[in-house]
Amino acid sequence: MPGIHHVTAISGDPAKNLRFYTRDLGLRLVKKTVNFDDPSTYHFYFGDRTGHPGTVLTFFPWADATAGQRGVGQASQTAFRVPLRSIGYWTNRFIEKGISHQAPEKRFGETVLPFSDQDGTALTLVGIADAENEPGWTNGDIPAEHAIRGLQGVTLLLDGAPKTAAILTDVFGLREVAREGSVIRFASAGDARGGVVDLHEAAGFPRHHRGRGSVHHVAFRAADDVQLAAMSEKLIRDHGRHPTEVKDRNYFRSIYFREPGGVLFEIATDIPGFAIDEPVDALGRDLMLPKFLESRRAEIEGQLPVLETAK
Numbered sequence: 007m008p009g010i011h012h013v014t015a016i017s018g019d020p021a022k023n024l025r026f027y028t029r030d031l032g033l034r035l036v037k038k039t040v041n042f043d044d045p046s047t048y049h050f051y052f053g054d055r056t057g058h059p060g061t062v063l064t065f066f067p068w069a070d071a072t073a074g075q076r077g078v079g080q081a082s083q084t085a086f087r088v089p090l091r092s093i094g095y096w097t098n099r100f101i102e103k104g105i106s107h108q109a110p111e112k113r114f115g116e117t118v119l120p121f122s123d124q125d126g127t128a129l130t131l132v133g134i135a136d137a138e139n140e141p142g143w144t145n146g147d148i149p150a151e152h153a154i155r156g157l158q159g160v161t162l163l164l165d166g167a168p169k170t171a172a173i174l175t176d177v178f179g180l181r182e183v184a185r186e187g188s189v190i191r192f193a194s195a196g197d198a199r200g201g202v203v204d205l206h207e208a209a210g211f212p213r214h215h216r217g218r219g220s221v222h223h224v225a226f227r228a229a230d231d232v233q234l235a236a237m238s239e240k241l242i243r244d245h246g247r248h249p250t251e252v253k254d255r256n257y258f259r260s261i262y263f264r265e266p267g268g269v270l271f272e273i274a275t276d277i278p279g280f281a282i283d284e285p286v287d288a289l290g291r292d293l294m295l296p297k298f299l300e301s302r303r304a305e306i307e308g309q310l311p312v313l314e315t316a317k
Contacts, residue, residue: 009194009199009226010227011226011227012051014225016071017066019069020313023125024050024313028052031086031154032145035052036052036053036055036057037289038292044066045299047067047310048311049065055289056286056289058156061155073219074215074220076220077215078165078208078212079214083120084160085132086132086157089134092138092151093110093117097110107119119131140198157200163214164207164208165207166267171205174203176245180201181194188208189206189207190207224269226273228273228276231275234275238261249261
């Protein structure tokens with residue numbers, strides 16, 4: 007099951023972030039927790055009904071974060087899948103809601119609609135023929151036939167592509183499928199959601215500066231712990247990478263490493279999933295904490311912004 011598990015970005019105001027992705031884009035908040043390494047801030051997971059791998063965009067909302075600056079060594083754009091016939095609907099919705107966007111354009115023969123959130127996070131909708139037959143989540147406001155179907159993929163802005171491409175193909179099981187100008191497209195042959203990675207070669211561009219509106223890391227899928235261990239071994243043996251030890255993120259187990267172009271990659275297991283600590287119908291309703299932080303619940307809740315009253 008090669009492809010992207012999730013993408014994690016940095017936002018500013020958590021209430022505005024929550025409102026944009028659940029109300030304006032119609033994604034489901036599948037988990038409301040905290041950054042396990044910095045429990046003074048939320049960690050939001052947005053996706054489909056169950057947070058299926060390949061549908062999830064997550065955020066660390068640091069209200070005082072400075073704005074990020076685009077440059078090489080980063081995931082420069084995150085793409086969602088929508089039915090091809092829905093591009094017009096979303097263009098009108100963005101106009102009505104005052105969401106910053108560009109005119110639809112063609113990339114690799116597909117119609118795309120670039121836009122950004124209130125923090126400047128670079129996003130795009132990709133019109134996919136027959137995507138209306140894929141499962142989607144609707145918040146009741148966006149018609150089900152136009153709902154986002156999950157991630158399409160990411161664009162990585164790099165000085166050079168070959169070493170990164172080797173990891174995409176050898177470790178993650180993607181394959182090169184097309185080239186357009188300075189962009190090389192890699193795709194999975196399996197689950198279409200989260201199955202595309204574009205490498206945009208931009209030698210000489212300044213390095214990026216991480217901050218509000220930028221991607222923190224891109225996570226790729228491993229079916230289970232056995233596959234995670236095998237991928238880690240391959241990274242060390244064949245690609246000279248030095249992944250971290252396995253970290254238990256409650257909803258998946260993962261390792262992290264810097265790919266040759268400088269982008270922070272994670273490999274996350276598909277199991278156990280987001281329903282491990284609350285029923286599917288109640289996902290995202292309550293603040294969920296890992297066991298090692300539960301004893302600090304009162305302290306943590308006292309530090310977090312009250313979302314219901316934030317404007």
